Amino acid sequence: MDNQDIRKAGLKVTLPRIKILGLLENNSQRHVSAEDVYKMLLDNGEEIGLATVYRVLTQFETAGLVTRHNFEGGHAVFELDRGGHHDHMVCVVCGKVEEFIDTTIEKRQREIAKEHGFEMVDHSLIIYGHCGNPKCKVGY
């Protein structure tokens, strides 16, 4: 995942795109909003506009470099697409996101889509719950 990926997507290799891709690669939390990306880059002393962040993230999504998720919260979050598809588990208290993949579910989904006459092109499975952290348990 480097600048060649940007070029292969038919996009010019510009500083903003390099910075955004770099941040997505190296940031500790894999799921970030456009606003997150913008602020982090500003904090790193980069000069960038919020509109550019939105534009580039959308272009990366179209190019298949990142995936956009519509979790709860009123804003989209983006994640670098590292090849392997996976689903998400979100803690309703602290917001922690864990990833998982289950072949049983994946297979059933394709079968169900076919049963309904759908040709599946994508899917989104999000499990909401209380994560292992005691502070996030019910009745804390």
Next chain:
Amino acid sequence: MDNQDIRKAGLKVTLPRIKILGLLENNSQRHVSAEDVYKMLLDNGEEIGLATVYRVLTQFETAGLVTRHNFEGGHAVFELDRGGHHDHMVCVVCGKVEEFIDTTIEKRQREIAKEHGFEMVDHSLIIYGHCGNPKCKVGY
């Protein structure tokens, strides 16, 4: 599902709430945005404010009368909660929504959550694809 449900939710039985609940019950498309509800009620000659629609839908959600979904599209859609949980299949071309339920997937989800130390409280499974309509097929 009637006015008693509104009262049981600890809410006063007011005209806007009756109208919104009635619309959710009788409307042909089960998944509607706040804007949809607002416009439909206006078209029916009702006097109602958009802020009230948002407020009431959120209250109904809290009360467990309706469910809010974050499909793609930048706005939430609401659906009357008719007791039975189900998942969704959305056509990426025409937007048609079909509902389904699969016990295999439901069971696996609970197991997976537990394996990750999560206590599942909710989940969202959306399959995106091309529906049976020839116009929605790939390459049309």
Next chain:
DNA sequence: CTTGCAATGAAAAAGATTCTCATCATCATT
């Protein structure tokens, strides 16, 4: 190097949702 065309940033605009506040309606109590 030059030059076309894509990319950028700032600000405005658009869209979705929430908040404020003065007025009004519900409903438990008279």
Next chain:
DNA sequence: AATGATGATGAGAATCTTTTTCATTGCAAG
């Protein structure tokens, strides 16, 4: 049925997220 406390409403302002506009800048092909 009248009253009054309290919650609900509608209009518009405000907020938040995302997109668009447009003048300027920078990549990259020749």
